[in-house]
Amino acid sequence: xxxxxxxxxxxxxxxxxxxxxxxGIFISFRVLEFADLTxxxxxxxxxAISVALLLNNVPPLVATIIALIGGFVAGAITGLLHTKLKIxxxxxxxxxxxxxxxxxxxxxxxxxxxxxxxxxxxxFFQTLIEEPFMAKTLTTIxxxxxxxxxxxxxxxxxxxxxxxxxxxNQKMARAQGINTDIMIILGxxxxxxxxxxxxxxxxxxxxxxxxxxxxxTIVIGLASIILGEVIFGKRTFKNWxxxxxxxxxxxxALVGIAIALGLNPNDLKLLQAILIAFILAMPLIKKxxxxxxxxxxxxxxx
Amino acid sequence: MKLKKxxxxxxxxxxxxxxxxxxxxxxxxxxxxxxxxxxxLSEARRGFIDGLAEADFVDGKNIKIKVYNPETDxxxxxxxxxxxxxxxxxxxxxxxxxxxxxxxxxxxxxKNIPILFTAVTDPVxxxxxxxxxxPGGNVTGTNDMNPIPEQISLVKELVPNATKxxxxxxxxxxxxxxxxxxxxxxxEKIGLQVTVKTIESxxxxxxxxxxxxxxxxxxxxPTDNAIAGAMGIINEIVRQKKIPxxxxxxxxxDAGGSITYGVDYYNLGKETALMAIKILRDKVSPKDIxxxxxxxxxxxxxxxxxxxxxxxxxxxxxxxxDKIIE
Numbered sequence: 001x002x003x004x005x006x007x008x009x010x011x012x013x014x015x016x017x018x019x020x021x022x023x024g025i026f027i028s029f030r031v032l033e034f035a036d037l038t039x040x041x042x043x044x045x046x047x048a049i050s051v052a053l054l055l056n057n058v059p060p061l062v063a064t065i066i067a068l069i070g071g072f073v074a075g076a077i078t079g080l081l082h083t084k085l086k087i088x089x090x091x092x093x094x095x096x097x098x099x100x101x102x103x104x105x106x107x108x109x110x111x112x113x114x115x116x117x118x119x120x121x122x123x124f125f126q127t128l129i130e131e132p133f134m135a136k137t138l139t140t141i142x143x144x145x146x147x148x149x150x151x152x153x154x155x156x157x158x159x160x161x162x163x164x165x166x167x168x169n170q171k172m173a174r175a176q177g178i179n180t181d182i183m184i185i186l187g188x189x190x191x192x193x194x195x196x197x198x199x200x201x202x203x204x205x206x207x208x209x210x211x212x213x214x215x216x217t218i219v220i221g222l223a224s225i226i227l228g229e230v231i232f233g234k235r236t237f238k239n240w241x242x243x244x245x246x247x248x249x250x251x252x253a254l255v256g257i258a259i260a261l262g263l264n265p266n267d268l269k270l271l272q273a274i275l276i277a278f279i280l281a282m283p284l285i286k287k288x289x290x291x292x293x294x295x296x297x298x299x300x301x302x
Numbered sequence: 303m304k305l306k307k308x309x310x311x312x313x314x315x316x317x318x319x320x321x322x323x324x325x326x327x328x329x330x331x332x333x334x335x336x337x338x339x340x341x342x343l344s345e346a347r348r349g350f351i352d353g354l355a356e357a358d359f360v361d362g363k364n365i366k367i368k369v370y371n372p373e374t375d376x377x378x379x380x381x382x383x384x385x386x387x388x389x390x391x392x393x394x395x396x397x398x399x400x401x402x403x404x405x406x407x408x409x410x411x412x413k414n415i416p417i418l419f420t421a422v423t424d425p426v427x428x429x430x431x432x433x434x435x436x437p438g439g440n441v442t443g444t445n446d447m448n449p450i451p452e453q454i455s456l457v458k459e460l461v462p463n464a465t466k467x468x469x470x471x472x473x474x475x476x477x478x479x480x481x482x483x484x485x486x487x488x489x490e491k492i493g494l495q496v497t498v499k500t501i502e503s504x505x506x507x508x509x510x511x512x513x514x515x516x517x518x519x520x521x522x523x524p525t526d527n528a529i530a531g532a533m534g535i536i537n538e539i540v541r542q543k544k545i546p547x548x549x550x551x552x553x554x555x556d557a558g559g560s561i562t563y564g565v566d567y568y569n570l571g572k573e574t575a576l577m578a579i580k581i582l583r584d585k586v587s588p589k590d591i592x593x594x595x596x597x598x599x600x601x602x603x604x605x606x607x608x609x610x611x612x613x614x615x616x617x618x619x620x621x622x623x624d625k626i627i628e
Binding site: 006010011013014017018105109110111112114115116117126132136202205206207208210212213215216220252255256259260262269 | 368370373374375376377378380381382384385388398399402403406410411412427428429474476477
């Protein structure tokens with residue numbers, strides 16, 4: 001029983017930090033329907049900025065906010081490349097991601113940097129609360145709830161609605177008088193701001209930033225989103241946002257189970273791929289089953 | 303309907319996990335966190351496990367070894383570090399990010415388990431320990447810093463009348479910069495006149511290296527990711543200008559360098575195992591075990607190339623070489 005408790009506890013602690021990244025991926029891939037690869041660079045950017053600033057004795061909260069702004073700018077640049085220079089979505093993301101590699105290396109000065117005993121955004125509650133799990137997770141929970149409320153309110157405003165409309169049907173949105181270019185730029189900026197924030201929290205939680213941290217984030221994000229949608233649904237926008245956050249926790253729980261099962265570490269990536277393929281196929285399986293059961297009903301009625 | 307099935311599946315998973323998760327508490331639990339699957343890192347792991355076995359700490363007999371590998375994935379590494387810190391009596395972390403994750407996790411949980419690291423270039427810079435001589439906390443281990451003084455000493459052994467050494471590296475690689483700095487000091491100590499040149503990318507390697515090679519007697523190239531990928535160019539220059547190139551690591555000798563002393567990761571792992579044995583058997587605290595590098599390095603000589611450019615390799619070097627490319 002203890003094992004299960006720890007798997008869940010770890011999943012909450014890590015899943016919540018990465019749920020911010022998942023929300024970012026959700027905004028670009030789901031709300032905007034934009035396959036944005038900037039994400040992999042933005043995670044590293046967020047972690048690089050925050051740790052580099054912490055090492056220069058910038059207050060953790062300020063460092064975290066500057067990391068968030070860094071992600072915002074990176075996303076906006078991808079948006080500008082796509083809308084103003086007419087570069088295809090995937091390429092625009094790749095260009096930003098490639099550029100970010102050098103920028104991140106410049107910010108850090110080397111491939112990895114360490115916070116050491118400098119205080120982080122987690123230090124505040126860690127000095128107040130003794131129990132290590134709560135001490136750490138409370139900070140993350142506050143940030144995630146705050147971001148959830150801001151996103152929920154924002155996507156209810158006219159601008160937020162316009163971003164959603166742009167993602168659903170760009171031509172139609174333009175016909176309604178929405179400046180879709182600005183909405184794409186703004187949407188990607190917000191998405192990458194969240195992704196960088198997630199990177200900043202993760203780096204402060206791990207007390208280090210390195211060039212590899214962004215690897216594979218899109219896959220983790222997408223898998224988390226779909227997992228959340230399948231289990232918790234997407235009836236309303238609020239429900240959808242919550243599903244995405246919880247999806248991230250569930251995903252980390254599944255990884256935790258795989259680790260606890262003692263699977264060969266080198267097979268973990270394959271397992272992740274199979275898991276994601278399975279999750280991606282879920283909607284189709286669901287549809288087929290629904291069809292079969294409705295056919296059965298018809299037969300029964302006859 | 304679907305939801306229920308999924309949850310049942312999840313429950314079965316968790317059930318299985320808890321079953322397998324039960325650990326035999328009689329054995330000493332040794333956790334290994336290896337940052338990624340990589341030849342050098344896996345060699346270090348093999349060396350560690352073999353080293354333990356030689357001292358009669360055998361997996362399944364009196365110890366239980368658990369190996370985790372996150373393949374550089376940050377959240378997975380965090381999960382694995384948590385699990386290891388919770389359930390191990392001693393942890394080996396291979397490569398700096400893994401060491402940092404484990405040390406940080408243990409510190410946060412207030413766990414006082416001994417932690418060893420290996421294949422870390424500069425553990426003090428990574429804030430794992432306070433100093434090499436007095437590690438401080440519950441952490442110590444072995445570093446894989448290149449034996450730069452030994453490498454530089456090869457200059458005189460190979461070309462006794464050499465007076466000028468040329469060092470070349472990529473300006474944007476801080477790791478190479480540090481090594482080039484140390485190499486310069488070491489070379490000046492033995493009376494060599496040093497010229498240092500940097501390149502921006504491999505695109506200007508040929509030009510810069512050619513100019514440098516024309517003005518010096520021997521080339522030194524620290525470990526440098528960009529140049530490591532373009533050792534073919536160095537090979538050409540060595541053959542044309544007929545001067546040997548001492549490189550930062552053995553792999554680069556295979557790829558076109560002339561000679562070097564390098565870190566053998568298997569031996570490094572074994573050396574780390576000796577520390578583990580001190581902790582497990584002699585109950586020495588990690589803070590009393592100085593963090594070190596290897597005491598003996600492996601010598602690799604590209605004899606084929608050196609013969610071609612007319613540099614005679616002294617017999618005593620050939621005798622102690624671990625690998626000779628004929």
